[in-house]
Amino acid sequence: MPEPRLRESARGDKQSTASGPVRFPIRILTVGTAPTGPNSRGGMAAVTQLLIEDNDPRFHIRSVSTYVDDSLPVWLWTGISGMLKASALLLAGVVDVLHVHFSLRGSVVRKSLPLFVARMLGIPTIIHCHSSHFFTWFDGLPAPLRRAVRAALRADYVVLLGESHMVASSARLGFEVSKARLLYNPVVMPRDAPPPRTRRPLSAVSLGRLGTNKGSYDLVRAIGLLPNDIRADLRITLAGDGEVDQVREFVRAEALDDTIDVVGWVGPADRDRLLAESAIFVLPSYSEGLPMSVLEAMANGVVPVTTPVGAIPEVVTDGVNGLLVKPGEPAQLAAALQALIVDTKLRDRLAAAAYARAGKFDVARWRDALHDVWLAAASQPRTVSPRWPFAGFRRSDAAILRRP
Known part of the structure; x- marks a missing residue:
């Protein structure tokens, strides 16, 4: 031709x-x-x-x-x-x-x-x-x-x-x-692989629009289901817009202020700082496309705990580079968080695999x-x-x- x-x-x-x-x-x-x-x-x-x-x-x-x-x-x-x-x-x-x-x-x-x-x-x-x-x-x-x-x-x-x-x-x-x-x-990959998080208590973060669809209330309930000694070893930050005041009030009503900090929307610099400090990322959504926040967490070597909705299962494989739980199941979410808090080897293995997987989306x-x-x-x-x-x-x- x-x-x-x-x-x-x-x-x-x-x-x-x-x-x-x-x-x-x-x-x-x-x-x-x-x-x-x-x-x-x-x-x-x-x-x-x-x-x-x-x-x-x-x-x-x-x-x-x-x-x-x-x-x-x-x-x-x-x-x-x-x-x-x-x-x-x-x-x-x-x-x-x-x-x-x-x-x-x-x-x-x-x-x-x-x-x-x-x-x-x-x-x-x-x-x-x-x-x-x-x-x-x-x-x-x-x-x-x-x-x-x-x-x-x-x-x-x-x-x-x-x-x-x-x-x-x-x-x-x-x-x-x-x-x-x-x-x-896509995700912007850091130049170097992030180191394992060893600081105690462990830090976790949830990024996104706060509310029912993102599973914000389920996450608060899941934290409340953790045994006291496990919960004492965790600090989690909820950052995002949406139902900020309502979620903050729900945290107070559940008497979880000592574990959960609802900070509202954060800019890129604070987001990057939170990801650099955190060992666990949590997003128990009911529906999604492919959240940028999941990819950003994985690129920073943070273990994602999320739900198999939208395109998330095409990125996160349960037990390989993260943990997947059913939407609307606080007990499952609590069990996944507890496993990561107590098992350092599991957490480090999933974090390394998450970072490697994120590179495919550079x-x-x-x-x-x-x-x-x-x-x-x-x-x-x-x-x-x-x-x-x-x-x-x-x-x-x-x-x-x-x-x-």
């Missing part, structure tokens, strides 16, 4: 892929949660932060935020202005690939306009699902709204956090499995896999829909939008 001819471009290097010619740098527009900051927290924010820090010269990455965790006026303004800005950039002809990140409810609505504009222009699209709650939410919608969501999220590629989401997503959104790409969340590997998806999308032939709704729009009219 003859090699495809490369189109001339003033934008730089040219390269052929298996699908077709690609011009560099490829201009990527990512749309989603704002990067990590005081008003942007959690896994999606961390992924956005890693995206904009990508310095591969083959890609020019521009990020538009459509969500911040702030007051209602700021939240609304960010969502509406982000939708419009992303759509304007697409219309201005400065985007080669649109990559949107979504979870559920308003997140889907905020991405619908940029996705629509991209499809009308023939710009390749990628949707990236970050929430396991999406499926439950989707199934609870009336049939007309399910059809609307399915239409809004039509894309050339679908990025999922775990194999467990493949069939579920395909059945609901109606895309071919061949369009799906598996991309586990951010460099993640970026390589993500770049493959971007390259595949960019190499597709662009076909403009005949239902072009912006025929009167001239790209020269939006020259101001070409600025980074």
